[in-house]
Amino acid sequence: MKMNKKKWSWMVALLGPLIVAGSLSADPAYPVKVGPTGRYLVDQNGVPFLITGDSPQAMIGNLSEAEAELFLSNRRAYGFNTVWINLLCTTYTGCRDDGMTFDGVPPFTTLLANSPAPYYDLSTPNEDYFARVDRILQLAAQYGFLVILDPAETGGWLDVLRNNGIAASFDYGRFLGQRYAGYDNILWMHGNDYDPNPSDDLFVGALASGIRERDTRHLHTLELNRFSTSRDAEQLASVIGVDLDAAYSDVFMVGQVLKAYNRPNSLPTFTVEAGYEFQMASTLALRAQEYWVLLSGAAGQLYGNDYTWPFVPGWQDHLDTPGSVQMTYVKALFEPRAWYNLVPDQGHTVVTDGVGIIDTVDYATAARTLDGTLVMAYVPSIRPVTVDMSQLSGSVTARWYDPSAGTFAAVAGSPFPNSGLLIFTAPGINADGDQDWVLVLEASQTQGVSAITPNPIDLAAAPNSFTISGAGFASLGAALPVVNFVANGVLVGQARATGLTGGTLTVPFPTDQTSLSGPLAGLGAGSVTVSVYNQTPSGFTPVGSTNLTVNDTRCTTCAVIAPNPIDLAAAPNSFTISGGSFANLGAGLPVVNFVANGFLVGQARATGLTGGMLTVPIPTDQTSLSGPLAGLSAGSVTVFVYNQTPLNGFILAGSIGLTVR
Numbered sequence: 001m002k003m004n005k006k007k008w009s010w011m012v013a014l015l016g017p018l019i020v021a022g023s024l025s026a027d028p029a030y031p032v033k034v035g036p037t038g039r040y041l042v043d044q045n046g047v048p049f050l051i052t053g054d055s056p057q058a059m060i061g062n063l064s065e066a067e068a069e070l071f072l073s074n075r076r077a078y079g080f081n082t083v084w085i086n087l088l089c090t091t092y093t094g095c096r097d098d099g100m101t102f103d104g105v106p107p108f109t110t111l112l113a114n115s116p117a118p119y120y121d122l123s124t125p126n127e128d129y130f131a132r133v134d135r136i137l138q139l140a141a142q143y144g145f146l147v148i149l150d151p152a153e154t155g156g157w158l159d160v161l162r163n164n165g166i167a168a169s170f171d172y173g174r175f176l177g178q179r180y181a182g183y184d185n186i187l188w189m190h191g192n193d194y195d196p197n198p199s200d201d202l203f204v205g206a207l208a209s210g211i212r213e214r215d216t217r218h219l220h221t222l223e224l225n226r227f228s229t230s231r232d233a234e235q236l237a238s239v240i241g242v243d244l245d246a247a248y249s250d251v252f253m254v255g256q257v258l259k260a261y262n263r264p265n266s267l268p269t270f271t272v273e274a275g276y277e278f279q280m281a282s283t284l285a286l287r288a289q290e291y292w293v294l295l296s297g298a299a300g301q302l303y304g305n306d307y308t309w310p311f312v313p314g315w316q317d318h319l320d321t322p323g324s325v326q327m328t329y330v331k332a333l334f335e336p337r338a339w340y341n342l343v344p345d346q347g348h349t350v351v352t353d354g355v356g357i358i359d360t361v362d363y364a365t366a367a368r369t370l371d372g373t374l375v376m377a378y379v380p381s382i383r384p385v386t387v388d389m390s391q392l393s394g395s396v397t398a399r400w401y402d403p404s405a406g407t408f409a410a411v412a413g414s415p416f417p418n419s420g421l422l423i424f425t426a427p428g429i430n431a432d433g434d435q436d437w438v439l440v441l442e443a444s445q446t447q448g449v450s451a452i453t454p455n456p457i458d459l460a461a462a463p464n465s466f467t468i469s470g471a472g473f474a475s476l477g478a479a480l481p482v483v484n485f486v487a488n489g490v491l492v493g494q495a496r497a498t499g500l501t502g503g504t505l506t507v508p509f510p511t512d513q514t515s516l517s518g519p520l521a522g523l524g525a526g527s528v529t530v531s532v533y534n535q536t537p538s539g540f541t542p543v544g545s546t547n548l549t550v551n552d553t554r555c556t557t558c559a560v561i562a563p564n565p566i567d568l569a570a571a572p573n574s575f576t577i578s579g580g581s582f583a584n585l586g587a588g589l590p591v592v593n594f595v596a597n598g599f600l601v602g603q604a605r606a607t608g609l610t611g612g613m614l615t616v617p618i619p620t621d622q623t624s625l626s627g628p629l630a631g632l633s634a635g636s637v638t639v640f641v642y643n644q645t646p647l648n649g650f651i652l653a654g655s656i657g658l659t660v661r
């Protein structure tokens with residue numbers, strides 16, 4: 001958004017800061033990549049990434065690092081996860097006409113010779129300037145942000161590219177690609193209010209190609225002029241890995257997103273610019289943009305604020321605004337649900353009446369998941385809307401979500417059967433005094449675990465993975481389900497499912513190397529409870545459990561002890577014992593008893609377990625876990641190994657005879 005666009009004459013009453021509770025899930029593992037359906041982004045762990053962004057375009061040019069941290073920490077508190085930053089900045093994006101930072105650091109050290117204007121020579125990057133860029137990107141990473149980074153936004157820098165030429169533009173791109181290939185949290189964006197044309201596309205394309213020669217890790221996208229999508233620039237199609245749309249008039253939001261969504265060879269799309277707070281959009285209009293976009297197939301959007309995109313004086317007093325709060329409410333509604341599986345209801349097969357006319361201020365935008373578990377519809381005004389309930393897959397819980405307050409209102413009579421047509425009308429004026437609400441319909445699912453295969457298993461020939469069948473397994477925004485293996489009340493194994501097909505999970509075999517929660521013993525002989533949990537960004541939801549029988553034909557009574565026999569005149573400091581099903585079941589390494597003629601004469605806890613082999617101190621009268629013991633003496637001794645659990649005592653894991661001389 002640019003400085004000369006009309007501001008609203010009124011001010012919105014400020015709200016106090018809304019601090020969002022921290023998620024139990026970790027920050028995204030950047031770089032982002034295209035998800036399996038081509039409709040949304042995921043992180044490196046496959047977790048869907050809902051772009052919830054802000055537009056601090058002039059951050060590098062206009063802020064100190066302390067001010068940048070103030071901004072980023074505030075945005076993190078509201079749940080934002082993405083920021084748009086221009087690497088180079090001029091008056092077009094709120095900075096100085098010479099491109100210097102607020103404290104006089106130029107991005108390049110030399111001007112072009114014989115140029116029609118004082119254009120920078122792109123072959124002379126200023127290390128001081130780019131070191132500051134480095135630190136801003138690192139600061140954004142520290143706060144968990146994806147940075148949509150424009151290397152030379154074309155509103156202010158296109159003439160510089162033109163006058164440097166194609167080769168120099170390419171070389172500048174190579175410089176950036178080399179420098180920032182190792183920065184995980186980047187998504188490159190070219191353009192900015194850019195009108196594609198065969199001549200200028202050569203320069204923009206050269207810059208992008210230069211980056212891509214040295215940096216193959218990050219996606220690229222392109223912002224064109226108003227009412228556009230990235231792939232309107234056909235000559236630059238090879239650059240575009242993420243489609244994005246811009247529509248500065250909110251009534252065209254749905255059409256622009258659907259234009260991108262309906263293209264063949266789908267790419268994730270998000271809205272980069274629409275109406276900004278304090279500029280072109282009222283609080284109500286901001287809400288409409290947000291829900292129209294996400295229910296039309298977008299993978300997210302950027303919010304904008306007329307004080308904070310250029311960081312004009314007083315920007316610090318315009319952080320905690322209604323627009324910021326509303327983005328928090330958007331994220332709170334969508335992120336715990338399967339937003340990435342929503343399909344726009346373009347044919348009005350779900351919401352069949354009361355829809356209105358597309359690209360008008362009163363259009364009701366709806367979407368559903370193809371499995372029939374979720375329908376959402378943004379209804380801008382209070383009026384009846386008709387829903388075909390047969391499009392849902394089970395008994396339906398119906399609620400209205402107030403997008404101005406982040407609260408739900410129950411629908412009388414809910415839950416409803418998934419059959420016939422049903423009319424819903426919003427409950428009245430919302431908390432902001434407006435009429436817009438979001439209808440949320442969620443179908444209950446029969447869920448649980450029906451079987452685990454193979455069952456029983458034998459540790460002597462353990463498979464690489466299990467399959468677990470049942471219903472209700474899902475990725476709820478934080479990757480596939482987690483499976484716990486519990487023996488005698490102790491967690492002995494844990495693994496995240498690696499696949500979900502037709503209600504069947506594929507789960508790696510848990511060993512002492514497979515753990516999400518620290519060191520675990522892995523499976524041992526006995527009965528194990530297998531429990532499945534769906535994970536949301538805010539925690540875990542149990543789905544169901546079953547029992548698994550574990551056998552161990554590696555032999556629990558044929559261990560080998562070395563040295564054997566031993567001579568007390570030259571006794572070693574320790575034994576090694578191998579061949580049994582030894583494990584740490586949550587109460588330390590196994591305990592070893594030495595029994596002679598029916599009497600316990602020695603006892604010691606193992607001090608090591610490596611590759612199935614225990615290391616055990618030689619018991620003496622000073623080595624005891626159960627009081628004074630005699631220690632070894634000449635004769636025949638039986639050595640017993642016991643795995644120990646916190647709740648249920650000791651489990652025999654192996655025994656062997658030892659000769660003492």
